[in-house]
Amino acid sequence: MTTLHGSLRAALFCATALGVTAPLAASAESVLRLDEVPVGQLDPGKASDYADSILMFNAYDTLVLPVQGGPGMAPHLARAWEADGDSWIFHLRDDVTFHSGNPMTAHDVVFSLERMQALGQGLSYLFGVVDSAEAIDDHTVRFNLSEANSPFVSALVRLPIIDRALVMENLADGDDEMGDWGEAFLAANAAGTGAYTVSAHNPQEETMFLRNEDYFLGVPDAAPDRVRLRYGLEAATVRTLIATNEHDISSQWLPPEVLRAIGNAGGQFLTETSAGAFYVKMNTTKAPLDDVNCRRALSAAFDYGAIMQIIAIDEGVAQGTPSTGAIPVGMLGANDPDAILERDMDAARAHLAECAHDPADFTLEIAWTAEVPVQERFSLMMQSNFAELGFNTEIRRVPWAVFTDLATSAETAPHISQIFANAVTGDPDTLLYGQFHSSAAGTWQSPEHLADDEVDRLLDEARRAEAEDERAALYAQLNDRLMEIAPTIFAFDRVSVFGASNRVAAPALSDPDAAFGLDGMGFSFRLMDMTD
């Protein structure tokens, strides 16, 4: 028994001795703590995911920024710009320096574009239309495009400007004369002008930011002094950390019940409307969905109200807003916000009567992405909805990697599949072209394998049109056309919801008039206030 008592005493001593050290040391500086899914890609030439966007928008700057609370682009590193045929000329600010102290010039802009095109990763496809860029002088740069392209200006929100001189000092061996284009260096270091510098970066663990006191726009006093962005925290861990005031903002990927628990414990919800939507894709080449009337029938039978209940988190907070059509509310060409889609079984039966196929002859395959469990609930809802029309369905769980393969062929693409998509630049072109233009058919975005001349024409013309009114009219026509041929069920407009403590205020994630409408930009730390 002496041994047992001794062990207990030793265990209690150890627990006490270790435990007293647990609380963090008090600090006068304000620290913002948040999390995202791994991995954090610090190289802006490869950035594509949400975490990458947060890193990019804080460590780097771009020539333009989305207007807060409205459409269009505002000057940022560029003071002004003008189009000259297929060329665009940007006049740069002359008071901007990189974290290294080097001045930002037109040569850095040219280098950043050429690097992105050379790497060919991330969102570099947005700049496929740019033939070349040239520095006219230190503060003027010209982009020469292969053809007129209105979405080009908005694409520039995805062209972070890199410190050319610093990268050149850190080139490693590579395939061409530019070595590795600084890949190794920029994977671990930031070389931007952003409001925050990166003091430490581990792509699987965390990134630490420090306020850039020399930022050309200044960083308000209330903004965090330091930011700790962690990767891969579990839902239970995040909930516990927020409850004990050791964490400030969760990722958007928490299950609704965990977000609800954070709210119930006194936390707040932050939201970002990111010019995206949830789409139910129908393979337009496979019977019975090769008949437009069958597709219309399914679209009308879809329960738009029930899916909103599935994604509801709390009163007035949900991971989406009701859909009004093919284009999310707030984007060019969107329908009136009050014109929300509703289930109409009479219309569904009328469309089905026009369909050349008998639903009893088919079993529709409904695929859901294994990594997104909520899609299973969507699938069960659709199974029930479509059964009312006499359709047999089979629900299939498909890992994302498998789905991307299946989607490439019209034969293997499921009858019905589900995706979240968003406009990576905020412009409808980056949301719609890849989904519905026939030249882009057969990707994860376009498992419909749609080939419609009218849709193609409208997408191409909207790309070329210069006036915003003209583009809005073209996208409105496209919206109508897509509703008419129903390749897709436009289920709901996507909203990202984050659980947060009350010690942080983030207008860009709570006030629609301050929102950017671009994934990740609401996490510009300089625009956040730490309240204690």
Next chain:
Amino acid sequence: MPPLLRLILWRLGTSLIVLIGVSMLIFAIARVIPGDPARIALGANATAEQVEALRARLNLDEPIVVQYGIFLRDLARGDLGVSLYTNRPVTADIAQFLPATMELIVVAGLMMVLIGLPLGALAARYRNSWVDSTIRVISLLGVSAPSFVWAVILMLLFAYFLPIFPIAGRISEAMAVPRVTGFMLIDTLLAGRFDAFRNAAAHLALPAFALALSGIGQAARLTRANMIETYDKPYIEMAQSYGFSERKIARSYAFRPSLIPSLTIIGLDFAAMLGNAFLVEAVFAWPGLSRYGVEVILRKDLNGIVGTVLVISALFLIVNMIIDILLAYINPRIRHSTRPS
């Protein structure tokens, strides 16, 4: 040649063959998992041209035999390729993440030995008493619930309701010390920071205990059963008839023979923890190799998968070899019966 040295050489030789076999197997398996690694690496928005370019860069267009040849050539130079998941050399990733996992499982392994074995011995010594019953219930609980369940329960109990221990991470920000070995306990001591050492140990306590609980239960149950069996042996009766104290009998005559099967199981548990630590690492935000291993599999990062599996396999073999040597040291019959056949 001394029997022990012969045993070591024999195990080294067979381990090398096993490692080569594992490398071939995992190389092939990684390439037949559904999904295009280039597509997954480049993200949902990549164009077909970008995907093709990356496939060519990764030699994925070559026959698998050629790919394996390239892999062996690079491996001979200590190059495991670049991870598509982190965009860093796999060797750098392993060097970064392995110490965290090693620290976790070494401490968990020590807990298994230092808590599990004494608990088993105590239960056997006081068999059928309330002490025995209590230890058996605790052991059963440890064995029956998976470690991630314990991780969440321990976190709620001792970090949330009773905020004794930290919730996540390896060390508090304010206590960070320069990285030397990657083992936080060692690095804090090297920095001469005993406050940081205590802080790192506090961060380690819950995840290590959660990971060790199953092994503690298993070791306790096995040691108890073996000791009780040993207590029925004639030589124990003889020791009792000679009037030796119960403590001496337990320590010198009952415990040592019971140690052999327990050590074997602990060795297997210890090695298995390398793979099983994933969920505990996830709950406690522990930046270790197990988590990295699961992430690279999910993203079909071919170089990451092969590198991680090879390292875990090598560690598994090393741990088993150490256990074999320990057993041979404890039991001369094993040592002398070893034949390289």
